[in-house]
Amino acid sequence: xxxxxxxxxxxxxxxLTPTFDEDSQKEIKNMIASNPKELEESFYxxxxxxxxxxxxxxxxxxxxxxxxxLGKNTQGLSNYLKQSFPNEDIKVAIAxxxxxxxxxxxxxxxxxxxxxxxxxxxxxELRPTPELSFAxxxxxxxxxxxxxxxxxxxxxxxxxVYWQDGGQLVPPQDSAVIAEINRxxxxxxxxxxxxxxxxxxxxxxxxxxxxxxVSNGSFDxxxxxKENLKIVFTSLHGTSITAIPETFxxxxxxxxxxxxxxxxxxxxxxxVVSPNPEEPAxxxxxxxxxxxxxxxxxxxxxxxxxxxxxxxxxxxxxxxxLNGNQAMxxxxxxxxxxxxxxxxxxxxxxxASTIVSTPMMTVLGNAYNVESKIGLTxxxxxxxxxxxxxxxxxxxGGEESFGFMVGDFVRDKDAVTSTLLACxxxxxxxxxxxxxxxxxxxxxxxxxxxxxxLVSLTKKGIEGAQEIKQMMVDARxxxxxxxxxxxxxxxxxxxxSISKNLQSNEETAIDIPKSNVLIYYTENGSKIALRPSGTxxx
Numbered sequence: 041x042x043x044x045x046x047x048x049x050x051x052x053x054x055x056l057t058p059t060f061d062e063d064s065q066k067e068i069k070n071m072i073a074s075n076p077k078e079l080e081e082s083f084y085x086x087x088x089x090x091x092x093x094x095x096x097x098x099x100x101x102x103x104x105x106x107x108x109x110l111g112k113n114t115q116g117l118s119n120y121l122k123q124s125f126p127n128e129d130i131k132v133a134i135a136x137x138x139x140x141x142x143x144x145x146x147x148x149x150x151x152x153x154x155x156x157x158x159x160x161x162x163x164x165e166l167r168p169t170p171e172l173s174f175a176x177x178x179x180x181x182x183x184x185x186x187x188x189x190x191x192x193x194x195x196x197x198x199x200x201v202y203w204q205d206g207g208q209l210v211p212p213q214d215s216a217v218i219a220e221i222n223r224x225x226x227x228x229x230x231x232x233x234x235x236x237x238x239x240x241x242x243x244x245x246x247x248x249x250x251x252x253x254v255s256n257g258s259f260d261x262x263x264x265x266k267e268n269l270k271i272v273f274t275s276l277h278g279t280s281i282t283a284i285p286e287t288f289x290x291x292x293x294x295x296x297x298x299x300x301x302x303x304x305x306x307x308x309x310x311x312v313v314s315p316n317p318e319e320p321a322x323x324x325x326x327x328x329x330x331x332x333x334x335x336x337x338x339x340x341x342x343x344x345x346x347x348x349x350x351x352x353x354x355x356x357x358x359x360x361x362l363n364g365n366q367a368m369x370x371x372x373x374x375x376x377x378x379x380x381x382x383x384x385x386x387x388x389x390x391x392a393s394t395i396v397s398t399p400m401m402t403v404l405g406n407a408y409n410v411e412s413k414i415g416l417t418x419x420x421x422x423x424x425x426x427x428x429x430x431x432x433x434x435x436x437g438g439e440e441s442f443g444f445m446v447g448d449f450v451r452d453k454d455a456v457t458s459t460l461l462a463c464x465x466x467x468x469x470x471x472x473x474x475x476x477x478x479x480x481x482x483x484x485x486x487x488x489x490x491x492x493x494l495v496s497l498t499k500k501g502i503e504g505a506q507e508i509k510q511m512m513v514d515a516r517x518x519x520x521x522x523x524x525x526x527x528x529x530x531x532x533x534x535x536x537s538i539s540k541n542l543q544s545n546e547e548t549a550i551d552i553p554k555s556n557v558l559i560y561y562t563e564n565g566s567k568i569a570l571r572p573s574g575t576x577x578x
Contacts, residue, residue, distance in 0.1 A: 044076055051083045051102055059227045060108065067100055081501055089218055093200035093208065095189050095575050098141060105197045107148055110187075111229040113199055114149050116221030117183065118156035118230075120213075123220075125182055131159040133179055133241075135172035136187035137279050137344040138305035139197050142166065145187045149199075151233035164242040166305055168279045168345030170454035173206040174249045175241065177451075188344040191316035192576060194308050206451035207423025211553060250283060250456075254291045256447045257460035259378050265471035266292045271463055272335040274299035274326040276315040277306040278343030283456045291460055293467075297333050299326050309343070317342055317349025318442050318494075320361055327351055327359050337466045337476065341455040346419075347442040348455040350462050352476040365398035365492045366480055368438035371458065372401060373483055374465045375436045375446065376408040385410060390429070392422045392437030395534070395557065396569040400483075400490040401437070407487060410435065416534070416555045418574065419443060423451040440492065496578045508572045515558055515570055526562035533558055 044052075052072070056065050071079040082101025087094055087109055094113065098105045121130050132153050136146035143166070150160045161179055163172075169186050176184035182204055189196035201209045201217070209217060271288070273296055275281040281303055288296050302311055302325060309315040312322045317340045326338045330351065338351035338359065350362045362370070372391055379385050390411040393401040405412030411432075415421030417439065426434045426448045438444035443453030446461055466476050484490070499507045516535075520528055521542075532539045534557040537550045557571040572578070 044080060045084075048080055048083050052079065054226075055083075055100070055108075059225075064100055064106075064108075071100075084502055086222070089209075089214065093186075093198055095192060095196060095198035097195050098197050105145075105199070107145075107231075108226055108229070110145055110149060110199055111152050111231060112224055112226060113201075113221055114152040114185075115156070115229045116224050117201065117217055118153055118158055119224075120217050120220045121158065121182055122156070124213075128182070129159060130157075130183075131161065131179065131181040133161040133163075133172060133176045133181045133184040134187075135163045135167045135169065135175070135184075137169070137189075138166050138277060138307055139187075139189060139343065140194065140307040141197060142187045142307070145197065146185075148231075149185055149187065150238050152230060154234040154237040155230035155232050157234070158237065160238045161241045162238055163245075164240045166279045166282065167246075168283050168456055169200070170346055170450045170452055170456055171245065171249045171283065173202055173450045173452045173454075174252065175245045176202055176204075177206040177449075178245065178248060179241075186344065190344050190346065190575065191314065191318075191342040193314065198575075202452075205423065205427045207427065208418075208420035208452060210420050210424045246283065246286075250287050250290060252449050253283070253287050253454075253457040253460060256449055257287075257457040257464065258291050259374075259464050259468075261292075261464050261467045262471065263292060265467040266463075267294055269293065269295060269337065269463060269467040269470055270333060270335045271296045272299070272326050272330040272333065272338045273297070273459075274302045274323070274338075274340040275305075275345075276302050276312060276317070276322060276340055276343065277304065277309050278315060278341060278345060279305065280341040280345035280455060280459075281305065283345065284341065284459055287456055287460055288463075291463075293460075293463060297329055297335065299329055301325060315343050317347060318364070323349050323351055323361060330359055336470060337463060339459050339462060341459065342442075345455045346453040348444070348458055348462070349442055350476075352466070354475075354477045355481075360477070362476075362480070363492055363494075364438070364440040364442040365400070365490070367442070367462065368393070368440070368444055369398065369400050369404060369483060369490075370465060370476060370480055371438070371444055371446075371461055372436055373404055374461070376404060376410060379410075379435055380408060384433075388431065389433045389435050390425070391435050392425055394418070394421070394439040395532075395552075395559065396571065397438070397440040398490050398492060399567065400487060403487045404483075413437075416552060417441075417557070417571065419445060419451075419453045426451065440494070496573075498576070498578050500577045504577050508577070512556055512558070512570070512572060520560055523560060523562055523566070523568055526564045526566055528560045529563050530561040531558065532561075 136142035184202035186200045189198040402412040444458040446457045534555045
């Protein structure tokens with residue numbers, strides 16, 4: 041028999057009170073009787089906000105996504121909005137993806153906001169995450185929510201919070217909101233909807249959003265070049281089907297082949313093990329279709345359409361997947377070239393990336409005399425840069441995990457505009473007798489060769505979380521002196537905000553927010569980053 045710790049039992053018992061509905065209480069009693077291990081996993085902690093908001097397994101308990109944890113988040117956020125904007129009519133926008141319960145969770149969140157006297161714009165059906173960021177600004181909202189767990193497995197859902205600028209919550213707002221949520225009791229959640237304050241939105245916002253994607257992602261590609269590019273596209277059962285085909289159409293791309301078996305949104309993601317474009321297996325059906333129709337480029341997006349996988353033909357005409365860094369440098373270089381061609385680079389521009397992405401971004405910035413800003417993992421930090429430096433124009437930027445952002449009209453990674461941009465580059469390259477792969481090789485020849493590899497170790501549950509924590513503790517307490525025969529010369533510890541030169545023993549401060557990341561640099565110029573994921577048990 042599993043012994044349940046007293047502090048967990050105390051949490052469980054609080055959910056067996058009249059604050060929680062009878063069905064929930066009944067289910068919890070069943071767990072106590074028949075599945076104490078699951079009970080412990082569900083209640084051992086409160087679900088936390090990570091790099092991409094709050095993400096977790098759906099079910100009952102404090103460590104799960106359910107009506108009560110989402111309700112508490114929304115009640116806390118409502119309280120914070122009222123404190124922050126005391127004399128304003130507060131407005132929020134809400135979107136959701138294709139996952140199980142996303143639609144009902146979206147309505148639940150809208151109900152709680154409206155019960156607190158807050159005006160809600162709720163999308164009538166599933167929509168891409170970047171469209172929420174856009175809609176929030178377009179409708180002059182104070183805040184936005186997306187119900188999504190991105191590319192996590194089907195049993196997950198999540199809650200991402202956006203602020204007035206269209207970017208995700210960052211310091212100091214994030215900790216203030218979390219403190220307000222933690223201060224609340226579940227009995228304080230107002231669930232009684234005020235339907236007069238909920239307005240459904242859809243095509244009206246879609247049209248403006250798609251037009252903005254086309255104007256930001258198109259660059260004088262001749263009509264014939266667009267028609268000549270053979271595109272294969274898959275939405276991997278996700279939200280991008282609501283925006284990308286129409287974006288292609290309005291931008292003049294007619295030679296588009298969609299993977300029909302993956303077209304219909306489905307929270308089970310039945311044709312893939314994982315709907316993650318970083319995983320080669322997720323793009324298998326699209327690549328098979330590309331072989332059949334002799335496609336030039338394959339693009340697959342994750343369920344909430346903020347990340348994209350790009351597949352191109354190599355020098356032997358074989359289909360190969362570009363990693364996130366390669367796609368990012370191709371898109372960034374193209375944008376820099378366009379800005380330079382139009383005479384718009386004058387020292388007041390910047391590109392952006394993250395500490396675990398390729399250093400080639402800085403090399404590209406230097407080549408065009410454009411500043412390259414580097415932040416922590418997560419696009420919320422790039423959005424924060426845009427907010428913190430209003431005097432600078434943001435050209436574009438991304439991170440190694442297959443996300444990219446074109447300009448600042450959307451303040452989060454945006455697979456709609458980035459998909460169009462990738463096709464623009466491919467169409468222009470093909471018109472000049474080249475491929476995207478050759479363009480990448482040209483960049484390496486000009487700026488130096490950069491090669492990356494990602495290793496993910498998945499560790500689930502309480503034990504897994506402890507194991508990951510211990511790995512980082514061990515790495516800090518016993519720093520590596522050598523990696524693969526190369527001597528380590530510098531260690532950056534972003535949790536301690538210290539950069540240590542192992543040759544001179546000199547320490548310097550790292551001036552960006554703290555994060556649980558260790559980066560080793562070797563004498564031969566290799567860079568190895570070690571970090572726990574903020575969105576998955578990896």
